[in-house]
Amino acid sequence: MAYTRDSIPDLSGRVAVVTGANGGLGLETAEALAAKGAHVVMAVRDQDKAAAAVGRIRATAPDASLELVELDLGSQASTKRAARDIAARHPSIDILVNNAGVMASPEGRTIDGFETQMGIDHLGHWTFTALLLPSLLSAPAARVVTVTSTAHHFGRSIDPRKPYPPGRYQAWIAYGTAKLANYHFGLGLHDRLRTAGSRAQSLIAHPGLSHSDLQLRTVREGGGGPLAPFFARAASSTGMPPADGAMPQIRAATDPAAKGGELYGPRFVNNGRPVALAVLRPGRRRAIARLWEFSERETGIALDI
Numbered sequence: 001m002a003y004t005r006d007s008i009p010d011l012s013g014r015v016a017v018v019t020g021a022n023g024g025l026g027l028e029t030a031e032a033l034a035a036k037g038a039h040v041v042m043a044v045r046d047q048d049k050a051a052a053a054v055g056r057i058r059a060t061a062p063d064a065s066l067e068l069v070e071l072d073l074g075s076q077a078s079t080k081r082a083a084r085d086i087a088a089r090h091p092s093i094d095i096l097v098n099n100a101g102v103m104a105s106p107e108g109r110t111i112d113g114f115e116t117q118m119g120i121d122h123l124g125h126w127t128f129t130a131l132l133l134p135s136l137l138s139a140p141a142a143r144v145v146t147v148t149s150t151a152h153h154f155g156r157s158i159d160p161r162k163p164y165p166p167g168r169y170q171a172w173i174a175y176g177t178a179k180l181a182n183y184h185f186g187l188g189l190h191d192r193l194r195t196a197g198s199r200a201q202s203l204i205a206h207p208g209l210s211h212s213d214l215q216l217r218t219v220r221e222g223g224g225g226p227l228a229p230f231f232a233r234a235a236s237s238t239g240m241p242p243a244d245g246a247m248p249q250i251r252a253a254t255d256p257a258a259k260g261g262e263l264y265g266p267r268f269v270n271n272g273r274p275v276a277l278a279v280l281r282p283g284r285r286r287a288i289a290r291l292w293e294f295s296e297r298e299t300g301i302a303l304d305i
Contacts, residue, residue: 002273003247003251003255003273003274004247005032005035005247005250007251007255008032008033008035008036008250008254009036009254009256010036010037011033011036011037011038011094011254012036012037012038013037014037014038014039014094014095015038015039015041015090015092015093015094015095015139016030016033016038016039016040016041016093016094016095016096016097016253017040017041017043017086017090017093017095017096017097017132018030018033018040018041018042018043018097018099019043019044019071019073019097019098019099019100019125019128020043020044020099020100020101021040021042021043021044021050021053021099022042022044022045022046022049022050022052022053023049023053024210024242025099025147025207025210025242025245025246025249026042026044026097026099026100026246027053027056027057027242028242028243028245028246028250029097029099029246029249029250029253030042030053030057030066031056031057031060031061032246032250033095033250033253033254034057034061034064034065034066035060035061035064036254037065038065038094038095039065039066039067040064040065040066040067041067041069041086041090042054042066042067042068042069043069043070043071043082043086043100043128044068044069044070044071044100045070045071045072045073045074045100047068047070050068051068054066054068067089069082069085069086070082071100071128073100073119073120073121073124073125073128074110074111074116074119074120074124075110075111075112076111076112076123076124076127076299077111079124079127079128079131080127080131082128083127083128083130083131083132084131086132086135087131087132087134087135090135091134091135091138092135092138092139093132093135093136093138093139093142094139094140094141094142094143095142095143095145095253095254096129096132096136096142096143096144096145097145097147097249097253098125098128098129098144098145098146098147098182099145099147099249100120100121100124100125101117101120101121101147101178101179101182102116102117102120102121103117103149103175104117104171104172104174104175105117105171105175106171107169107171107174114298115163115164115174117171117174117175117177117178118163118164118174118177118178118181120178121175121178121179121181121182122178122181122182122185122295123295123298123299125146125182125185126185126295126299126301126303127299127301129144129189129303130299130301130302130303131301133303133305136200137198137200137305139200140199141199141200141201142199142200142201143200143201143202143203143252143253143254143258144186144189144200144201144202144203145186145202145203145204145205145249145252145253146182146183146185146186146189146202146203146204146205147182147204147205147206147207147249148179148180148182148183148186148204148205148206148263149175149176149179149182149206149207150206150208150265150269150270151172151175151176151179152176152179152180152182152183152206153176154172154173154176155173155175155176155177155178155179155180155181156173156176156177156180157177157180157184157283157287157290157291158177158181158287158290158291158294159290160290160293160294160297163294163298180287181291182204183204183281184284184287184288184291185291185295186202186203186204187202187204187261187279187284187288188288188291188292189202189303190202190203190260190261191261191288192303192304192305193260193305194260194261195305196305198305200260201258201259201260201261202260202261203252203253203258203259203260203261203262203263203264204252204262204263204264205248205249205251205252205263205264205265205274206248206263206264206265207240207245207246207248207249207265207266208239208240208245208248208265208266208269208270208271208272209239209240209245209270209271210239210240210241210242210244210245210246239270239271240266240270240271247273247274248264248265248266248274249264250274251264251274252264258276261279262276262279263276263277263278263279264276264277265277
């Protein structure tokens with residue numbers, strides 16, 4: 001039986017945090033969780049877009065319980081401030097969806113000096129998750145869902161000694177590397193939660209090819225080279241609408257039968273209903289250990305259970 005929005009159980013009394021909830025897959029996820037009764041913390045950078053997103057959700061769910069928090073994952077200071085504010089207001093958090101990210105952006109650095117895509121897509125979420133862990137571990141059975149991409153297949157695992165290989169910057173390789181970091185982060189967090197005997201679970205999800213603003217933003221910003229318009233056209237013509245593209249992460253966050261360490265994505269790679277997929281890539285234990293070393297060194301924040 002297909003898992004749809006109607007399959008989501010009652011979430012009344014639950015607290016969910018969604019990064020990048022002001023548009024695309026994040027907005028669809030926030031809307032689905034709020035419609036089932038969750039109190040949704042929308043952690044977003046663009047507050048104007050966030051206000052419009054709140055209006056859209058309340059247009060169909062007037063009683064939706066929503067909270068806006070400013071979060072710029074490209075700034076460790078902003079990320080720490082947002083996480084600490086959320087944790088102070090919510091000593092127990094049931095769902096965290098690490099959804100926000102950038103794709104194939106032009107070469108650049110975050111305010112903290114990290115390569116832009118790695119800094120926003122992974123290191124920002126590393127710090128955010130680490131500081132929310134006490135609230136997540138206080139919940140009866142929390143879920144952390146980290147959103148990766150099929151692009152992780154052409155990413156490179158992190159070498160802590162040379163995290164950013166010298167040479168000509170390749171936007172898509174950098175994106176794949178950041179999404180591979182997301183992939184390894186979700187699996188590494190699962191291993192640590194399981195070892196600690198925690199009831200909290202970590203899962204990963206990917207949306208396949210979804211027709212959201214992500215591809216168009218890449219084109220607007222001049223990133224991705226000649227491939228960016230191609231992928232944008234492909235998403236427009238064959239990609240799933242955001243409501244369908246968000247279903248793998250929604251299922252990972254809400255399906256009572258889902259288990260830690262699982263990967264959810266479309267049945268047919270880039271399209272289809274959300275299903276559990278095989279977790280591939282040999283050698284990931286070593287890659288995860290190296291990612292932990294790199295992430296703790298760069299952010300100065302240990303992620304311990």
